[in-house]
Amino acid sequence: MSKEYIITICDGTGCIQKSNAAIRKALEQQLKDHNLTNDVRVNLSGCLGMCDKGPIVVINPGYTIYGNVTTNDIPEIVEEHIVKGKPLARLAIQEDHLYNRFFRIFGDAKFFGKQMRIALRNCGIIDPENIDDYLSLRGYEALAKVLTDMTPKQVIEEVKLSGLRGRGGAGFPTGVKWQVTARAGSPNSPRSTSDEKYVICNADEGDPGAFMDRSAIEGDPHTVLEGMIIGGYAIGAKQGIVYIRAEYPLAVRRLEKAISDAREHGLLGKNILGSDFSFDIDIRLGAGAFVCGEETALIRSIEGGRGMPRPRPPYPSVEGLFGKPTLINNVETWANIPVIILDSGKWFSTIGTERSKGTKVFALAGKVVNTGLIEVPMGTTLREIIYDIGGGIPDNKEFKAVQTGGPSGGCLPAKYLDTPVDYESLAKAGSIMGSGGMIVIDQDSCMVDIARYFLEFTQNESCGKCTPCREGTKRMLDILIKIAEGKGEMYDIENLERLGNMIKKASLCGLGQSAPNPVLSTILNFREEYEEHVKDKKCRAGVCKKLLTYEITDKCVGCDACKKACPVVAITGTTKAKHVIDQNKCIKCGACFSKCKFNAIIKK
Amino acid sequence: MEVVEKDKKQIRQAHCEQELKEFIDSVKDMEHGDSYLIAVLHKAQGLYGYLSREVMDTIAQQMQIPTAHIWGVATFYHYFNLTPPGKYVVSVCLGTACYVKGAPQILDAVRNELKIDLGGVTEDRLFSLQLARCLGACGIAPVVMIGDKIHGEMTPQKVVDVINQYRKADSAHSTGLASSPRATKK
Ligand SMILES: Cc1cc2nc3c(=O)[nH]c(=O)nc-3n(C[C@H](O)[C@H](O)[C@H](O)COP(=O)(O)O)c2cc1C
Ligand code: SF4
Ligand code: SF4
Ligand code: SF4
Ligand code: FES
Ligand code: FES
Numbered sequence: 001m002s003k004e005y006i007i008t009i010c011d012g013t014g015c016i017q018k019s020n021a022a023i024r025k026a027l028e029q030q031l032k033d034h035n036l037t038n039d040v041r042v043n044l045s046g047c048l049g050m051c052d053k054g055p056i057v058v059i060n061p062g063y064t065i066y067g068n069v070t071t072n073d074i075p076e077i078v079e080e081h082i083v084k085g086k087p088l089a090r091l092a093i094q095e096d097h098l099y100n101r102f103f104r105i106f107g108d109a110k111f112f113g114k115q116m117r118i119a120l121r122n123c124g125i126i127d128p129e130n131i132d133d134y135l136s137l138r139g140y141e142a143l144a145k146v147l148t149d150m151t152p153k154q155v156i157e158e159v160k161l162s163g164l165r166g167r168g169g170a171g172f173p174t175g176v177k178w179q180v181t182a183r184a185g186s187p188n189s190p191r192s193t194s195d196e197k198y199v200i201c202n203a204d205e206g207d208p209g210a211f212m213d214r215s216a217i218e219g220d221p222h223t224v225l226e227g228m229i230i231g232g233y234a235i236g237a238k239q240g241i242v243y244i245r246a247e248y249p250l251a252v253r254r255l256e257k258a259i260s261d262a263r264e265h266g267l268l269g270k271n272i273l274g275s276d277f278s279f280d281i282d283i284r285l286g287a288g289a290f291v292c293g294e295e296t297a298l299i300r301s302i303e304g305g306r307g308m309p310r311p312r313p314p315y316p317s318v319e320g321l322f323g324k325p326t327l328i329n330n331v332e333t334w335a336n337i338p339v340i341i342l343d344s345g346k347w348f349s350t351i352g353t354e355r356s357k358g359t360k361v362f363a364l365a366g367k368v369v370n371t372g373l374i375e376v377p378m379g380t381t382l383r384e385i386i387y388d389i390g391g392g393i394p395d396n397k398e399f400k401a402v403q404t405g406g407p408s409g410g411c412l413p414a415k416y417l418d419t420p421v422d423y424e425s426l427a428k429a430g431s432i433m434g435s436g437g438m439i440v441i442d443q444d445s446c447m448v449d450i451a452r453y454f455l456e457f458t459q460n461e462s463c464g465k466c467t468p469c470r471e472g473t474k475r476m477l478d479i480l481i482k483i484a485e486g487k488g489e490m491y492d493i494e495n496l497e498r499l500g501n502m503i504k505k506a507s508l509c510g511l512g513q514s515a516p517n518p519v520l521s522t523i524l525n526f527r528e529e530y531e532e533h534v535k536d537k538k539c540r541a542g543v544c545k546k547l548l549t550y551e552i553t554d555k556c557v558g559c560d561a562c563k564k565a566c567p568v569v570a571i572t573g574t575t576k577a578k579h580v581i582d583q584n585k586c587i588k589c590g591a592c593f594s595k596c597k598f599n600a601i602i603k604k
Numbered sequence: 605m606e607v608v609e610k611d612k613k614q615i616r617q618a619h620c621e622q623e624l625k626e627f628i629d630s631v632k633d634m635e636h637g638d639s640y641l642i643a644v645l646h647k648a649q650g651l652y653g654y655l656s657r658e659v660m661d662t663i664a665q666q667m668q669i670p671t672a673h674i675w676g677v678a679t680f681y682h683y684f685n686l687t688p689p690g691k692y693v694v695s696v697c698l699g700t701a702c703y704v705k706g707a708p709q710i711l712d713a714v715r716n717e718l719k720i721d722l723g724g725v726t727e728d729r730l731f732s733l734q735l736a737r738c739l740g741a742c743g744i745a746p747v748v749m750i751g752d753k754i755h756g757e758m759t760p761q762k763v764v765d766v767i768n769q770y771r772k773a774d775s776a777h778s779t780g781l782a783s784s785p786r787a788t789k790k
Contacts, residue, residue, distance in 0.1 A: 214740045441704055
């Protein structure tokens with residue numbers, strides 16, 4: 001055997017917990033036993049986006065992806081693939097490779113076929129803790145280009161030309177924001193203060209069902225840093241700050257390592273790459289408040305205070321951190337910058353739709369076969385994402401809705417499956433692009449319950465500064481609970497709509513302005529489910545506990561297990577005879593249902 | 605025996621105090637020193653496991669910030685514990701992906717098993733229970749994190765088994781037989 005192989009083990013959060021450390025150990029042992037340590041390089045990478053099939057091991061050349069690998073498979077993989085040169089069909093993820101742009105990297109896994117990776121271009125490919133890996137894939141080349149060949153103005157023009165819009169949710173044109181911040185504080189600006197400015201990366205990822213920013217940082221921290229340094233050069237800042245959730249310890253650790261490596265290489269600090277531009281980056285930890293994702297609250301939090309939003313204007317671009325002009329962008333927005341500089345804004349603007357350029361990363365999860373992180377060109381339809389990339393709904397269940405935008409977004413039913421994902425189309429359909437959460441919902445979920453779930457979240461996270469948001473969401477939540485418990489009246493649905501629209505108009509920040517969206521969009525698209533709860537006192541998904549009845553069927557063998565489990569003694573019957581539930585006593589706790597080994601108890 | 609334990613505790617206490625003081629000294633004279641308050645609170649919680657009244661007073665003195673302000677900040681953010689947590693913190697993920705895949709049933713099972721509610725600590729101080737919002741492992745939802753280890757694809761039965769493993773490991777540990785699961789930190 002003379003061939004050299006590179007074996008990459010996924011080291012993302014999903015795979016780590018599936019004991020990839022043991023796999024690495026077993027692999028290294030096997031290679032040692034076969035005397036192959038010099039011919040094979042073992043690498044670690046960030047999330048490949050196929051976490052449900054983890055642990056993932058990729059062998060190159062040959063682009064073979066192995067899924068669900070266990071330590072027991074390692075001897076066979078080494079023996080067959082490395083020693084004999086024959087990929088192991090049994091474990092390889094192989095599908096048709098029609099359309100697959102990524103054949104050269106990821107082989108023929110269909111999962112990657114309709115994807116296009118710009119922000120995540122290095123995720124799953126490089127070792128995130130090794131700066132040389134990043135450098136070898138044109139890392140920091142964009143920075144070098146900017147420092148040697150471009151004026152700050154030209155950089156801003158390039159970003160404007162690309163058509164990039166903020167990926168944190170609102171979709172504000174990035175180049176315009178850069179331009180405003182660059183001009184702020186200059187002698188001819190109205191609020192000339194000083195020349196001090198700041199650059200912030202918003203990594204506070206608040207959507208409770210999403211992990212794009214986390215994976216992007218865990219998989220390729222340097223690209224975010226490079227984007228920020230370029231941003232700093234463009235607007236004339238000396239200090240950058242990454243505000244990241246404390247709940248993401250691995251991402252924080254990799255970011256710290258990346259920053260110190262970049263400093264060592266002269267890519268951060270004084271006189272970067274020998275130029276007269278100096279810039280450094282600091283990390284600040286968030287502390288678990290959703291509202292701190294909002295830019296003015298985030299700034300307040302970095303300043304060491306309670307993270308409460310303040311009215312805008314003045315926008316952070318003019319008056320931000322410590323009162324200075326501040327450029328704040330989302331992780332994914334930053335990750336796009338180096339590519340725009342290297343491959344030109346013009347190229348970037350050829351991807352996507354008329355008004356939404358480039359790609360978007362989504363955390364695809366919920367009731368879908370392939371869950372994980374994906375990146376698609378803007379304009380890809382929801383159907384392509386859910387069925388072609390996601391592989392459809394598992395267990396032959398029926399698609400019911402797709403939720404985008406998390407607690408600020410909405411639920412779209414099947415009739416919107418052909419909607420292209422771009423800022424305008426999703427908004428027109430009644431949801432939003434959001435930061436990238438995409439949850440597929442099937443027949444087993446109740447839409448009233450989903451609305452309640454999100455509202456409970458935002459209600460809990462409301463900072464309490466303004467009344468419509470603080471009190472209004474509480475009132476809406478009370479009504480939703482009433483409906484879910486079967487005590488709703490038809491006017492409650494109208495009240496929800498009225499209250500919701502009022503809160504949207506009267507709230508100070510984006511949290512309150514968007515909190516009613518999950519409720520309003522489910523009323524709009526699934527009104528019949530609300531009406532069933534109110535009129536027929538029925539929950540078709542069997543989720544709203546108070547509307548369920550448990551009944552014992554003829555399958556009952558009289559084993560007494562349910563009787564013992566019932567906390568309110570609602571079940572009667574003699575041993576070996578059919579039991580019955582007294583519906584007046586039953587509190588619908590479900591204990592009997594999970595205890596019965598004979599499937600004799602049914603939920604209705 | 606008891607005396608040795610007490611000494612150890614005092615040494616640890618003094619060590620924590622020292623480390624916190626050094627950290628505060630390293631940030632308080634930097635530009636915008638006050639802005640490091642949240643970082644200091646993170647450091648203190650990392651050392652003591654929670655933010656006690658005394659620790660907040662110490663920070664107030666050393667940073668020259670009113671205790672009332674520190675209290676206001678500490679209570680605003682969910683991440684800070686104001687009471688001591690259990691030895692193992694059980695965080696049940698109630699993020700959207702976990703929610704639609706049955707997280708509420710997992711939470712019920714944990715509640716029943718530990719006989720505590722969210723924010724509670726078991727009588728033996730072994731476990732405390734809290735919520736998490738997406739742990740970044742939606743691919744293996746529903747997810748529970750215990751200490752800093754993530755357990756995926758949970759069912760009401762499996763989560764009880766996992767909790768029992770921690771109980772077992774802990775009783776083995778206290779008799780000096782095995783290391784606690786926390787030591788297997790990644
Ligand atoms: C309640 C609320 C939560 C937010 N959460 C986030 C977040 O988690 N991440 C993020 O990048 N932006 C978030 N934003 C948007 C930010 O305020 C800001 O618009 C964004 O960081 C700007 O970056 P971009 O232009 O690159 O998108 C949130 C806004 C609101 C109102
Ligand atoms: S809308 Fe809600 S979160 Fe925003 S400032 Fe008002 S109360 Fe706070
Ligand atoms: S547990 Fe099932 S089989 Fe046993 S008595 Fe109850 S209903 Fe009948
Ligand atoms: S659902 Fe609960 S209360 Fe009702 S019969 Fe079963 S065990 Fe008893
Ligand atoms: S963590 Fe390995 S594929 Fe996502
Ligand atoms: S929602 Fe639970 S891990 Fe993402």
